[in-house]
Amino acid sequence: MMGLLGAGLGAGLITLGAGIGIGLIGKGAVESIARQPEASGDIRGAMILTAAFIEGVALFAAVITAILALGISV
Amino acid sequence: MKQALRSTLFSILLLMLCHPAAIAQDQSTQAEKEPVIDVMGKVVDHDYLTLVGVKIYLPRILIVDGELYVFGNTNSAIESGEFQEIDGYLVRADGTPVSLDMSITSHLMYVWFGIIFSLIFTIWAARRYSRGVGTTTEPRGVTQNIFEVLFIFIRDDIAKEYIPADKYHKYINYLFSVFLVITFMNLFGLLPWGVSATADLTVTATLAGITFFITQFNGSKDYWQHIFMFPGVHPLIRIILTPVEILGIFTKPFALAIRLFANMLSGKILIICILGLIFIFTDIFGPLIGVSSSVVWVSLTAALYILKAFIALLQAYIFTLLSAVFIGMAAEEHNHEDHETNVATATEVNH
Numbered sequence: 176m177m178g179l180l181g182a183g184l185g186a187g188l189i190t191l192g193a194g195i196g197i198g199l200i201g202k203g204a205v206e207s208i209a210r211q212p213e214a215s216g217d218i219r220g221a222m223i224l225t226a227a228f229i230e231g232v233a234l235f236a237a238v239i240t241a242i243l244a245l246g247i248s249v
Numbered sequence: 250m251k252q253a254l255r256s257t258l259f260s261i262l263l264l265m266l267c268h269p270a271a272i273a274q275d276q277s278t279q280a281e282k283e284p285v286i287d288v289m290g291k292v293v294d295h296d297y298l299t300l301v302g303v304k305i306y307l308p309r310i311l312i313v314d315g316e317l318y319v320f321g322n323t324n325s326a327i328e329s330g331e332f333q334e335i336d337g338y339l340v341r342a343d344g345t346p347v348s349l350d351m352s353i354t355s356h357l358m359y360v361w362f363g364i365i366f367s368l369i370f371t372i373w374a375a376r377r378y379s380r381g382v383g384t385t386t387e388p389r390g391v392t393q394n395i396f397e398v399l400f401i402f403i404r405d406d407i408a409k410e411y412i413p414a415d416k417y418h419k420y421i422n423y424l425f426s427v428f429l430v431i432t433f434m435n436l437f438g439l440l441p442w443g444v445s446a447t448a449d450l451t452v453t454a455t456l457a458g459i460t461f462f463i464t465q466f467n468g469s470k471d472y473w474q475h476i477f478m479f480p481g482v483h484p485l486i487r488i489i490l491t492p493v494e495i496l497g498i499f500t501k502p503f504a505l506a507i508r509l510f511a512n513m514l515s516g517k518i519l520i521i522c523i524l525g526l527i528f529i530f531t532d533i534f535g536p537l538i539g540v541s542s543s544v545v546w547v548s549l550t551a552a553l554y555i556l557k558a559f560i561a562l563l564q565a566y567i568f569t570l571l572s573a574v575f576i577g578m579a580a581e582e583h584n585h586e587d588h589e590t591n592v593a594t595a596t597e598v599n600h
Contacts, residue, residue: 220406224574227567231504234511241518 182244185236193233197226292448292517294354296323299442307358312349313341359437359446360430367429370396403428407570412577416467420576423463427456428569435513435561439554447564448513450506457506460572465498468579475583501575505568512564516557520550 204222208215298305306322311332320326323339332339340346374396382389388397403425408417431447438445446452474480476494479487526546531539 220410223567224570227508227571228504230512231508234515235504235507237515238507238511241514 178243178246182240185240185243189233189236189240193229196229196233200225200229292514294356294449296352296354298355298358301442307353307355309339310351310353311339311347312351313345313347315348355444356446356449356452359434359444360452362437363430363433363446366433367426370429371426399428400425403569407573411570411573413581416580417577420463420573423459424569424573427459427572428565431456431509431565431568432562435565436558438513438517439558439561445513445517445561447509448517450510453506453510456509456568457502460505460575461499461502463572464502464575464579467576469582471581471583472579501571505571505575509564509568512560516553516560520553520557523550523553 200222204218207218211218296307296309298307306324309318309320309323309326311318311320311326318326318331320329320332323334326332326339327334331342333342334340338347339350370392374393377393378384383393383397388394404421408421408424412420434446434452436445437443438448476498477491479490479494482490523546527539527543530542
């Protein structure tokens with residue numbers, strides 16, 4: 176039961192953190208593309224790369240919440 | 250005509266999405282103790298392969314205390330009297346646990362399917378190019394055009410961009426094959442009875458391990474110098490920096506493995522969860538609302554399927570991209586003249 180509670184809270188916090196992080200990347204990318212439309216290809220590549228790093232950290236946490244929720248004892 | 254065909258295909262797709270739920274209901278009527286939907290059971294590895302609804306049991310290869318046992322499937326292993334099943338695991342009849350389980354599982358089969366499909370695709374394309382189609386003339390046909398787009402994308406936008414110009418051609422083979430294999434493995438998960446092998450940590454860890462070894466074996470002198478003897482910093486700072494850098498060697502492929510694994514797994518679990526809402530609604534509000542609400546959940550699942558198809562390609566791209574970035578970071582040779590002049594002027598000032 177406590178595991179489920181922790182998993183629920185954890186999932187919310189992960190979404191919060193990853194959402195803020197990826198939102199900031201998107202903000203930066205859109206602003207840069209608006210300023211310099213000719214560099215949009217490079218900016219898009221850098222955006223996906225950085226978003227992938229944030230996503231990786233978020234998914235570490237997501238795996239932990241899945242383990243908690245399913246009650247797998249490691 | 251075309252419209253009718255399209256709507257028929259769409260209904261078949263929707264029916265296929267309902268299929269796992271229907272099976273789950275059958276099972277629940279047979280055995281009351283079984284959970285309605287076994288979430289992990291749809292995701293974890295099995296000793297059988299489901300092809301078009303037919304279960305094909307796969308061979309078991311077990312090593313117990315240095316002795317090799319080979320059986321046609323799990324049942325024949327139990328029937329031979331040499332093994333017994335305890336909690337879903339095979340144990341030798343005298344109680345010795347299996348020391349190494351080398352059995353062929355469904356995920357391994359799907360890895361092989363991915364490799365076979367990529368081999369067929371690339372060998373077919375290579376034969377066409379060697380016959381002159383695409384080199385002397387323009388590429389012909391949809392498949393060859395797809396191949397060319399993918400290959401040029403991997404070569405120009407990933408390899409050339411992130412790996413030093415004099416070395417990148419050495420790594421295109423690896424990057425392109427890993428991209429194709431991961432794409433095929435991810436897309437197999439979208440088939441009605443398919444399994445995406447990349448939703449298994451052992452598969453992704455193996456792929457990340459290959460990237461890890463390629464990165465380390467092709468590391469330049471500068472790469473190792475930057476790990477053990479970071480140039481241009483105070484010796485005391487190296488005490489902190491060196492362990493962090495050594496840790497960084499291992500966290501990079503670890504993150505690579507977890508990212509692909511968690512992305513594919515979460516897609517599956519999400520679809521199972523949303524289909525599970527049908528049963529939750531039936532339990533709470535009764536069968537009428539439960540069944541009528543399934544229209545919403547099934548169409549949401551169809552939308553998620555499209556998202557999953559996009560994620561399958563995106564994750565293959567990200568895996569390839571990050572592999573190229575890590576290999577490129579290790580293979581790069583820095584120009585150290587700047588550091589040396591800085592150190593030289595600093596010593597001169599001290600004198």
